Amino acid sequence: MDANTNQDFIRDIVKEDLASGKHQFITTRFPPEPNGYLHIGHAASICLNFGIAKENESAKCNLRFDDTNPSKENTEFVEAIKKDIQWLGFDWDEREYFASDYFQKLYGFAMTLISQEKAYVDSQTQDEIRANRGTLTEPGTDSPYRDRNPQENTKLLEEMRSGIHRPGSHVLRAKIDMASPNLNMRDPVMYRILDTPHHRTGNEWPIYPMYDFAHGLSDSIEEVTHSLCTMEYEDHRPLYEWFIDELKVFKSRQIEFGKIFLSHTILSKRNLSKLVESKLVSGWNDPRMPTISGMRRLGYTADSIREFCRRVSITRRWNTAEIELLEHCLREDLNKKSNRALAVLRPIKLVIENYPEDQVEYLEAANNPQDGDSGTRKIPFSKELFIEQDDFMENPPKKFFRLTVGREVRLRYGYLITCTEIIKDPITDEILELRCTYDPETRGGNAPDGRKVKSTIHWVSANHSINAEVRLYERLCLDPEPDISDGNSLETVLNPNSLEIISSAKVEPSLKESTPGNPIQFERLGYFCLDSEDSNSSNNLVFNRTVSLRDSWSKIQSQT
Numbered sequence: 001m002d003a004n005t006n007q008d009f010i011r012d013i014v015k016e017d018l019a020s021g022k023h024q025f026i027t028t029r030f031p032p033e034p035n036g037y038l039h040i041g042h043a044a045s046i047c048l049n050f051g052i053a054k055e056n057e058s059a060k061c062n063l064r065f066d067d068t069n070p071s072k073e074n075t076e077f078v079e080a081i082k083k084d085i086q087w088l089g090f091d092w093d094e095r096e097y098f099a100s101d102y103f104q105k106l107y108g109f110a111m112t113l114i115s116q117e118k119a120y121v122d123s124q125t126q127d128e129i130r131a132n133r134g135t136l137t138e139p140g141t142d143s144p145y146r147d148r149n150p151q152e153n154t155k156l157l158e159e160m161r162s163g164i165h166r167p168g169s170h171v172l173r174a175k176i177d178m179a180s181p182n183l184n185m186r187d188p189v190m191y192r193i194l195d196t197p198h199h200r201t202g203n204e205w206p207i208y209p210m211y212d213f214a215h216g217l218s219d220s221i222e223e224v225t226h227s228l229c230t231m232e233y234e235d236h237r238p239l240y241e242w243f244i245d246e247l248k249v250f251k252s253r254q255i256e257f258g259k260i261f262l263s264h265t266i267l268s269k270r271n272l273s274k275l276v277e278s279k280l281v282s283g284w285n286d287p288r289m290p291t292i293s294g295m296r297r298l299g300y301t302a303d304s305i306r307e308f309c310r311r312v313s314i315t316r317r318w319n320t321a322e323i324e325l326l327e328h329c330l331r332e333d334l335n336k337k338s339n340r341a342l343a344v345l346r347p348i349k350l351v352i353e354n355y356p357e358d359q360v361e362y363l364e365a366a367n368n369p370q371d372g373d374s375g376t377r378k379i380p381f382s383k384e385l386f387i388e389q390d391d392f393m394e395n396p397p398k399k400f401f402r403l404t405v406g407r408e409v410r411l412r413y414g415y416l417i418t419c420t421e422i423i424k425d426p427i428t429d430e431i432l433e434l435r436c437t438y439d440p441e442t443r444g445g446n447a448p449d450g451r452k453v454k455s456t457i458h459w460v461s462a463n464h465s466i467n468a469e470v471r472l473y474e475r476l477c478l479d480p481e482p483d484i485s486d487g488n489s490l491e492t493v494l495n496p497n498s499l500e501i502i503s504s505a506k507v508e509p510s511l512k513e514s515t516p517g518n519p520i521q522f523e524r525l526g527y528f529c530l531d532s533e534d535s536n537s538s539n540n541l542v543f544n545r546t547v548s549l550r551d552s553w554s555k556i557q558s559q560t
Contacts, residue, residue: 011314031064031218039291045228065097098200099214114154134179157172168193189210216240227254227255230257231257299519300330307333337368340367343523344388349384350386353420418436468511470528474495522543528544
């Protein structure tokens with residue numbers, strides 16, 4: 001089997017259903033609730049549902065927003081979700097639906113169940129309903145309103161629909177079994193009254209269907225053949241099937257798979273919302289967030305995320321993937337796609353004393369050694385350069401091979417140089433400038449006499465470089481399981497050093513043509529991208545570090 005082939009137990013079921021003739025056509029759906037932005041955990045479900053549609057000619061995937069909770073949903077989330085799915089490389093064609101499209105039909109289903117004496121209006125308080133539900137070891141208690149006749153229930157639901165009753169005064173419940181060992185089957189609530197406008201229907205509906213009622217019947221209305229859910233819905237499947245069977249409508253098949261978690265990453269939508277609301281991050285698309293939009297802004301590629309989802313795969317069990325695997329997939333992709341550039345984050349001036357005063361050379365460098373078609377660029381080289389502060393030490397330890405007084409090093413694409421003098425501030429003793437000499441016979445970094453140097457450092461021309469802000473991002477969470485850390489507040493699991501802003505970086509002049517979405521490798525420093533929000537001109541360049549060059553996943557794998 002091709003290493004890039006998607007294969008899992010759900011795809012096996014789909015293939016078997018097609019081969020056996022059980023289904024002539026396959027319909028899946030991706031059903032987000034528009035109450036937040038999508039994150040990396042959702043990407044697995046997107047790749048599964050839309051992937052099955054791409055891989056089978058007789059399959060299609062619907063995009064349906066399960067928008068039944070207007071207090072937390074809005075159009076911003078809808079549009080963000082659509083943008084993320086398309087960016088990942090998937091499309092739903094004309095099949096964009098909303099549960100709110102079916103509000104009238106769902107209301108009709110509720111009336112049918114009332115007429116069949118399989119639903120009733122309960123006038124208990126929310127606390128009373130909760131108290132009478134029972135426990136895992138004790139059965140629930142029937143509501144005193146459970147035996148209301150269909151006429152009274154119909155009248156009350158109509159009044160609820162008309163907005164006569166206040167929120168909390170009544171709910172509509174399915175009449176199933178208050179002694180069921182499955183708590184989801186103990187007369188679950190189907191409708192509640194909410195005095196909240198809906199982002200699509202406004203104030204038209206004062207009552208809203210509960211998720212468990214609306215979701216399965218929306219699948220049925222759309223004739224979804226395979227309704228793919230995560231494992232926490234396994235106990236809800238009997239209820240999913242009960243509504244479909246009692247109403248005798250198209251029967252969708254619910255299949256559960258294990259959620260994918262990621263180490264050192266918050267994926268609870270509730271916790272992600274708290275991060276945004278408490279301003280611990282700048283928003284849903286903060287580059288430290290595991291949202292698709294945040295990862296895109298940080299510099300992740302759609303290919304790397306899809307590859308990560310393929311490698312983790314779909315299983316029946318919950319799976320916590322190591323964040324190193326995600327970063328490994330990213331580095332593999334960025335190494336192939338990123339043009340190279342020279343950038344100095346913490347500059348120190350270096351003056352080549354024997355280089356001609358007004359001379360400028362343009363050194364040729366490959367844009368991407370991994371891509372023979374990427375071409376080359378010209379980098380200006382002059383008497384005054386900037387190098388990284390970390391590439392020089394006045395009193396170096398034994399294994400420091402970079403620049404120090406009396407040592408020769410190679411300038412990337414340039415010449416061999418030797419440091420001869422340090423210029424310091426007479427008051428603070430701060431190093432202000434390094435004086436060096438160069439060997440003009442070593443252009444390209446090779447000496448004609450064959451002498452060897454142990455280190456190559458990068459640089460930019462002082463007179464030609466461009467100022468830039470560089471944001472060095474680290475993992476947002478130090479805790480490997482931040483969502484489930486007992487007793488920890490969000491603040492305690494966050495990395496206080498998740499962002500360092502460098503405002504005085506110097507980059508080569510070709511980077512003034514950078515655009516968001518095009519990855520760049522700052523040589524020796526890591527992979528970067530132009531920030532899509534805060535870089536608004538060539539005079540205001542802001543680069544985000546996507547990921548460092550070091551690949552810890554490959555090291556981990558080599559040790560196993």
